[in-house]
Amino acid sequence: MKVVEARVTPVAFPDPPLLNSAGVHEPWALRTIVELDGGDGLVGLGETYGDAAHLAAVRRAAERLVGLDPFDLSAIGTATRRSLGAGDHALKVFAPFEVAALDLQARSIGRPVYQLLGGRVRDRVAFSAYLFYKWAQHPGRPADEWGAALDPAGVVEQARALVQQFGFGSIKLKGGVFPPVEEIDAIRELRRAFPSHPLRIDPNCAWTVQTAKQVAAETTGLLEYLEDPTPGIDGMAEVASAAPMPLATNMCVVSPADLRPAFERGAVGVVLADHHYWGGLRACAELARTCAAWGVGVSMHSNSHLGISLAAMVQLGAATPELTYAADTHTPWQGGVDVVTAPLPIVDGAVAVPDAPGLGVELDRDALARLHEQYRRCGVRSRDDTAYMRTVRPDFVKRRPRW
Secondary structure (H helix, E strand, O other): OOOOEEEEEEEEEEOOOEEEOOEEOOOEEEEEEEEEEEEOOEEEEEEEEOOHHHHHHHHHHHHOOOOOOOOOHHHHHHHHHHHOOOOOOHHHHHHHHHHHHHHHHHHHHOOEHHHHHOOOOOOEEEEOEEEEOEOOOOOOOOOOOOOOEOOHHHHHHHHHHHHHHHOOOOEEEEOOOOOHHHHHHHHHHHHHHOOOOOEEEEOOOOOOHHHHHHHHHHOOOOOOEEEOOOOOHHHHHHHHOOOOOOEEEOOOOOOHHHHHHHHHOOOOOEEEEOHHHHOOHHHHHHHHHHHHHOOOEEEEOOOOOOHHHHHHHHHHHHOOOOEOOOEOOOHHHHOOOOOEOOOOOOEOOEEEOOOOOEOOOOEOHHHHHHHHHHHHHHOOOOOOHHHHHHOOOOOOOOOOOOO
């Protein structure tokens, strides 16, 4: 079998006004859908970021893959690297093609992808409710179904809605939006409302070392882990030395070169793997084994995504015994919009691992065409939370740390 065509399609889908330390989500989220066509009706699927520079790099790589064997991931990696220009992130560009190749491999032998990753170790992959401070609507647009969440009461109401609809057994709050004392109050109110749910907060490096230490002290007994409270391995190590709970990261450990210095310093207790920038599913499986060797826990990071990425996360989670914490997902914020015919459902806080060949999802070509047309019309070509926030608050400045 050879790759007869490598298709790359940018898409856009509605995104709520979710607040974070960098600003606020724009009305449209961007993704790129990758297809590796192996002929005879077999097509492998991948999904990645949709920003213009990354999309251009993915397109250049796709041109070099025709004629390659989808089982030869080394050749695909070499072809990808040779296509890169200055500033391109090699692992990010390779990742969607690795996922698509694994999907194609698995489809060709009638097996699920998890069997190519070592076999299934769990039947269900747990996910966490992902809370955001948010506006009721984008400026000039109707209110969305979730409404506003700008204080502890709004955060708790949002959590109740997510837990009721999806059955999540753990809860994460995206912080770094309001002064830490207000976000600590939100955590306390969440604990009162959900006495048995593990809780997390992620301020995206919005706090100084001293502030992070203070928050850690004041949330003793409340948090399962504290994610990226302050920038850099050095800062995280200083906070970790005083914090009563593990520190987690997807910001200071983002490549293999970060592992030894972070682990030797004791800077993190949990790494949030993300196959989109670690270089695919096999790279994340290797990352998980390395974390386990150092006694570090593993979860999975999420950005705005569609059903192909969720399916890839489920296949990885199914085959990763080292996955010790429920994974993040933005799926509830999609509002049901997707590019697959039957998105994997989150039930009782988890996704059942599918036994169908490949990733376990099928591309909806009509939906792909609609979302591509939305991409053409929406006018957004790169995510910029800070610039969008400035359209509402011209004086807004992205600062890490802010408090």
